[in-house]
Amino acid sequence: MIEFEGVTRRYGDTAVVEDVSLRIEKGEFFVVIGSSGAGKSTLLRMINGLISCSTGRIRVDGHDIAALKPEALRRRIGYVIQSIGLFPHWTIARNIGAVPELLGWSPQKIRTRATELLGLLKLDPAVYLDKYPHQLSIGQQQRVGIARALAADPGRLLMDEPFAALDPITREALQAEIAGIHRDSRKTIVFVTHDMNEALTLASRIAVMDRGRVIQVGTPAELLIKPANDFVGAFVGRDDAGLMLLATEKVTARMRPGGVDGGPSINADANLRQALSRMLLTRAERLGVVDGSGRRLGAIHIGDLVRR
Amino acid sequence: MVRNRVALFLIAVALAASWGLPFLTHAPNRLLSGRPIALVSVLAGARWFVLLPVLLLAASPFFPTRRSAQLVVAASAAAFLVALVWLAGSEAAALAEAAPHAARTSLGSAFWIMLASTALMLHDELRRLGASALARSATYCAILVGIAALLAAGKLDQLSLLREYAGHRDVFTAALLRHALIVILALAPAIILGIPLGIAAERRHRLRGVLFPVLNLIQTIPSVALFGLLIAPLSGLAASFPALGAAGIGGVGVFPAVIALALYSLLPVARGAAAGLAAVPSAAVEAARAIGMTAAQVLRRVEAPLALPVILSGLRIAAVQAIGLTAVAALIGAGGLGAIMFQGLFANALDLVLLGVVPMIAMALLVDTFFSLAIAASNRVPR
Numbered sequence: 001m002i003e004f005e006g007v008t009r010r011y012g013d014t015a016v017v018e019d020v021s022l023r024i025e026k027g028e029f030f031v032v033i034g035s036s037g038a039g040k041s042t043l044l045r046m047i048n049g050l051i052s053c054s055t056g057r058i059r060v061d062g063h064d065i066a067a068l069k070p071e072a073l074r075r076r077i078g079y080v081i082q083s084i085g086l087f088p089h090w091t092i093a094r095n096i097g098a099v100p101e102l103l104g105w106s107p108q109k110i111r112t113r114a115t116e117l118l119g120l121l122k123l124d125p126a127v128y129l130d131k132y133p134h135q136l137s138i139g140q141q142q143r144v145g146i147a148r149a150l151a152a153d154p155g156r157l158l159m160d161e162p163f164a165a166l167d168p169i170t171r172e173a174l175q176a177e178i179a180g181i182h183r184d185s186r187k188t189i190v191f192v193t194h195d196m197n198e199a200l201t202l203a204s205r206i207a208v209m210d211r212g213r214v215i216q217v218g219t220p221a222e223l224l225i226k227p228a229n230d231f232v233g234a235f236v237g238r239d240d241a242g243l244m245l246l247a248t249e250k251v252t253a254r255m256r257p258g259g260v261d262g263g264p265s266i267n268a269d270a271n272l273r274q275a276l277s278r279m280l281l282t283r284a285e286r287l288g289v290v291d292g293s294g295r296r297l298g299a300i301h302i303g304d305l306v307r308r
Numbered sequence: 309m310v311r312n313r314v315a316l317f318l319i320a321v322a323l324a325a326s327w328g329l330p331f332l333t334h335a336p337n338r339l340l341s342g343r344p345i346a347l348v349s350v351l352a353g354a355r356w357f358v359l360l361p362v363l364l365l366a367a368s369p370f371f372p373t374r375r376s377a378q379l380v381v382a383a384s385a386a387a388f389l390v391a392l393v394w395l396a397g398s399e400a401a402a403l404a405e406a407a408p409h410a411a412r413t414s415l416g417s418a419f420w421i422m423l424a425s426t427a428l429m430l431h432d433e434l435r436r437l438g439a440s441a442l443a444r445s446a447t448y449c450a451i452l453v454g455i456a457a458l459l460a461a462g463k464l465d466q467l468s469l470l471r472e473y474a475g476h477r478d479v480f481t482a483a484l485l486r487h488a489l490i491v492i493l494a495l496a497p498a499i500i501l502g503i504p505l506g507i508a509a510e511r512r513h514r515l516r517g518v519l520f521p522v523l524n525l526i527q528t529i530p531s532v533a534l535f536g537l538l539i540a541p542l543s544g545l546a547a548s549f550p551a552l553g554a555a556g557i558g559g560v561g562v563f564p565a566v567i568a569l570a571l572y573s574l575l576p577v578a579r580g581a582a583a584g585l586a587a588v589p590s591a592a593v594e595a596a597r598a599i600g601m602t603a604a605q606v607l608r609r610v611e612a613p614l615a616l617p618v619i620l621s622g623l624r625i626a627a628v629q630a631i632g633l634t635a636v637a638a639l640i641g642a643g644g645l646g647a648i649m650f651q652g653l654f655a656n657a658l659d660l661v662l663l664g665v666v667p668m669i670a671m672a673l674l675v676d677t678f679f680s681l682a683i684a685a686s687n688r689v690p691r
Contacts, residue, residue, distance in 0.1 A: 045598075048598060050594075050597065050598055070600075071600045071601070071602050072600070073600075074597075074598055074599060074600035075599065075600035079595070079598040079599060081591065081594065081595065081598075083590075083591035083594075084591060084595075085589070085591030085592050085593075085594055085595030085596075086592070086595070087592050087595075087596070087609075087610055088589065088592065088614065088688075088689045089613050089614055089688035089689050098596075098599055099599050099600060102599070102600055102601065102605070132689065134689065148595075148599070149599075
């Protein structure tokens with residue numbers, strides 16, 4: 001659990017983060033979104049003490065972080081940034097093992113852990129363990145960046161626009177990866193982005209920031225249906241809000257059993273927005289829902305998309 | 309078609325020098341000016357073989373730019389450098405047999421010009437080959453070993469430079485050691501102070517704004533003037549505290565030389581440290597802090613290893629500069645190879661000047677080679 005209590009950060013006379021009070025529950029995928037300069041990165045970096053509070057208090061698991069040794073705090077919180085920041089003079093194995101090394105794990109245990117994490121992030125350990133960062137593509141480097149953040153199995157993960165510099169295909173793959181890691185580990189993830197689609201795909205709750213203040217906190221659906229003000233409305237894309245809402249739900253959530261064979265179909269992993277898009281393209285009012293091996297699970301009708 | 313204009317120019321210079329200028333000069337004694345001896349008149353019998361690499365070098369600007377051709381050119385240049393020295397030594401030995409003991413055979417201007425242009429050709433060719441620091445150092449060391457072998461075998465003993473050495477052997481060894489000692493004593497405080505200063509300057513804008521202008525100002529003071537400036541305060545210090553004077557601290561001698569040279573060395577050392585740290589990727593430093601490294605761990609594990617090549621480049625400049633400036637320190641009684649050089653200058657004995665200068669150049673080259681190897685080895689990001 002991470003709590004902000006009236007937190008303000010000033011540089012001179014300007015407040016970059018102003019009077020923020022938040023409660024991020026254990027196991028949440030908490031996305032902070034806002035335009036650039038809104039203070040979201042500053043907010044994130046205050047959690048692990050890279051930036052201190054001017055006033056107010058931040059508590060991690062009930063402990064005021066101002067009273068903790070910053071290095072000890074940071075070793076328990078994973079950190080992933082857009083610019084990745086792998087150590088160019090260390091092998092991938094040593095990069096991943098950076099925090100365990102600081103914590104004094106045995107070399108053998110570190111190597112085992114690095115091997116395990118590379119596998120988790122879908123990089124072949126035999127190929128990559130002893131390579132250097134510059135020998136990897138940007139997408140692969142960010143996979144290693146995530147592995148480094150996970151190395152000492154921290155309960156929380158801070159991610160600062162981690163996928164903003166990636167091409168769309170790599171970005172989607174890594175979004176799926178981190179969603180899977182969150183699903184399997186139930187780690188608390190605080191994730192900063194300026195991409196609303198990314199936020200809607202990943203978040204269990206979203207905080208919208210503008211000029212240092214948190215304007216609204218809510219689930220993706222709450223933000224889309226009831227934006228607190230025009231700023232949030234514009235940010236979630238008022239005109240497309242309905243479509244975005246569809247994107248937050250899987251077809252399996254509204255699927256009806258049975259249905260006819262033949263005709264167009266859609267994978268069970270797809271969301272309702274993708275289903276609608278497929279209906280429009282195929283000019284079909286209903287789709288079969290199939291699993292990865294093509295086995296029929298049920299069907300979805302165009303009316304199911306509107307039903308609440 | 310001309311493929312290498314640099315080589316063509318250097319060849320032209322070398323050929324013109326060998327044609328119009330003396331390769332050696334032969335004088336009845338060290339005070340009289342000598343009779344010029346052209347390169348052509350030296351070439352007789354087996355010595356014609358020396359021209360073999362010359363032919364290759366002369367044709368080299370027209371060679372196709374192929375690796376094998378470049379390797380042949382580099383090898384020829386290296387061989388010719390040693391051959392030139394051998395040629396001068398063996399002619400001097402031949403002349404000495406027929407002349408009285410006081411007679412002197414000196415290296416002429418054509419020798420130096422050919423030596424310099426061949427060395428430049430070699431350097432250029434190695435660069436074109438993309439030779440590694442190790443390969444370049446090995447080539448230069450091979451040439452030095454060749455010349456050292458000629459020296460050890462006594463093949464060069466009749467050159468006036470070596471005759472001067474024979475006459476000043478004790479002084480020379482002491483001067484060489486003193487020179488090295490002054491350089492080491494000056495670099496030690498420059499490194500101990502300069503690296504932390506450079507690191508601090510990189511972190512604090514305000515310190516940077518003061519430190520580098522001051523160090524730059526020191527660099528602009530001519531060395532003779534700085535040595536002079538130090539005489540008054542340091543001799544005053546020694547006069548007020550006799551214990552200091554007894555410990556060798558005073559306005560003249562090694563101590564002021566070391567102080568002045570350390571001041572000069574501070575700028576390249578501190579700037580190297582600051583530039584090295586500035587070149588470390590900021591994302592890596594941010595990540596290092598964010599995963600929980602302490603400031604000392606960030607410095608030791610991330611910043612220092614990544615900055616090391618640039619820091620060593622600063623040290624290299626400081627060391628080579630100190631070797632040269634130490635020559636001037638002889639003027640305030642610090643000794644060293646500069647003392648031999650000035651003795652030669654004041655006595656109008658060119659060979660004595662060379663006895664001071666040539667080892668100084670050799671020392672600078674060796675130190676430079678050492679640092680280029682160290683820089684290559686310290687580059688932790690493999691290619």
